[in-house]
Amino acid sequence: MTQVLGDGVVTLARPRPGWRVADQVLSSLTVAGLSFAVARTVEAHVFGVLGLVLLVAGFALGITRALVSDVYLIQFGDVMPRVRRQAARDATGAAVALGLASGALCCLMSAVLPGHQTRMAVFAVGLALPGLLVQDCFRFVFIAAGRAAPALVLALTGSAVQLTVVALIIRSGQHSTVGVTAGWGTAALLTAALGCALARLTPSLRQVPVWFALNRHLTVRLSVEYLLGLGSLYLAYCLIGAVVGISAIGALWAAQMFLVPAYLVISGTVALLREPFARRAEQGRPLVRPAVVTGLLLATVTALWGLALVALPDRLGFHLTGESWEGASTVLEPAVIGVVLVGLAVGPALALRAQGRGDRVRRASLVRAVLLLALGMIGADLGGVSGAAVGLVVAHAVGAVTLWGILLRRV
Structure with a gap:
């Protein structure tokens, strides 16, 4: 797509659906690889705790994409680079805010959950959420800009670092879900820092209220669609675990x-x-x-x-x-x-x-x-x-x- 600006013509990037699919493939395979790696070494009850952790993280990621990442992809895929860059600062800042809010909520909720291991695991995922949400948002920033190379580098690096950290924790004999979650979150935080370096920008929290106010027409619809789709399935898994036991989530x-x-x-x-x-x-x-x-x-x-x-x-x-x-x-x-x-x-x-x-x-x-x-x-x-x-x-x-x-x- 092109846009005339003054006496010149500026070429604008158009996000390709294939890039979004490739990113989703890498993300899903990373979670699957992590799940299989942990499942082989822990008891069914412990894997159920990990399943709960991944459900919480997956739910937070889905909501953040509906409120921030998908909105950014729709609104700023075909705009001037300088406009898109400023929007990227605002979008990643909104992801930081959501990460801090959802992380704090997880930490508070962990106090009332049954079982010491479950409480500590949910507390750990609360600490990990800011890094997870920000590194995920940065991939959308690159996809919207039509920059396949840094998006691929960020996705591959994130997958490699997360799987490596978790593998090292497991090999050390630390089969605790808390340790795996903490390692996973630390790897995501490092990947988020890499995203900042590759994009050459830092998230801005100043325009977070403005972001949500201006994009309300999209965020409401996308959030509802997520909650009625994958979000409701994740919530159903959690309720089943509450009725049957945490091992049911693992199964x-x-x-x-x-x-x-x-x-x-x-x-x-x-x-x-x-x-x-x-x-x-x-x-x-x-x-x-x-x-x-x-x-x-x-x-x-x-x-x-x-x-x-x-x-x-x-x-x-x-x-x-x-x-x-x-x-x-x-x-x-x-x-x-x-x-x-x-x-x-x-x-x-x-x-x-x-x-x-x-x-x-x-x-x-x-x-x-x-x-x-x-x-x-x-x-x-x-x-x-x-x-x-x-x-x-x-x-x-x-x-x-x-x-x-x-x-x-x-x-």
Whole structure:
């Protein structure tokens, strides 16, 4: 994209969806690698504590992206470099503020949680959140500027440092979740400092209130969409852990780690097909057929991956996740069905958004979110972690059917 300024022409960067997908792949694989590394060396209960830590961190990251990083990507991807640079200072400053606020909240909440190890782990993740949120925001700064090289360097360095620190802690015999979390947070803080150096800017806290005031039209919508999507699933996991026990979170989290490739295929497809669906809608062409093809293709791919996982020998499962495999294996089949249903729902969601019916998608997401929380807890109360997994599957099924019903009814 170009913009005329005075007598000259300035070329503006346009963020590419592929860069966002690549960043998400690296982030997801880093979390999966960390999870597998810890699961092999600790008891199922301790891995459940780590699962809770990762849920808290993941929830905070998702909210920060909705309030800051995604907003920055949308608002400042096609502006003048000097404007984008100042916005980058404000955005990273907002990430610092959110990191400090959410970290303080975690530290306060840790005082009322049951179990000494759980309390200390949540306290540790509270200390780690500022670094985690800021280093994540800096990657979006580079993506918005069209600078693939520093974004890749930051992502690779962050992954390498985090995994190395955690591996050294584990090799030293310190299998405590608190130590792993503290090491993980320290690595993220170092990566955030590297982001400052690569971007040649420091976060500014002076414009934080102005940032949220000026971008309220985006932050509210993006936050609601996150809470109705992945956020509600994370909250459901926490509630299931409260009903069944912390080991249930470890079982559910371990099963999800095996499904990371399937989720990456789904998220990558959404990112890459959003614009083609929008162009097709602008041209007045029907969207039902591409929606059906997209949904069925994703359902097929994820089902094939799931079948391979279900056939995984117990010996290999124990090798990858240690004691947590016993719990993960009991919920793996429902988890596979759940991801297949998520893939099936992508087609109508893309079509409805392309038609400007994002409100209908949010209504269907609200139904699914409520059912995730309600059926997850009811299933946990009736049948333990297996019952909770079945309840989550029913919620995913209702969400997928609702989306397809809305799209086909419009036709």
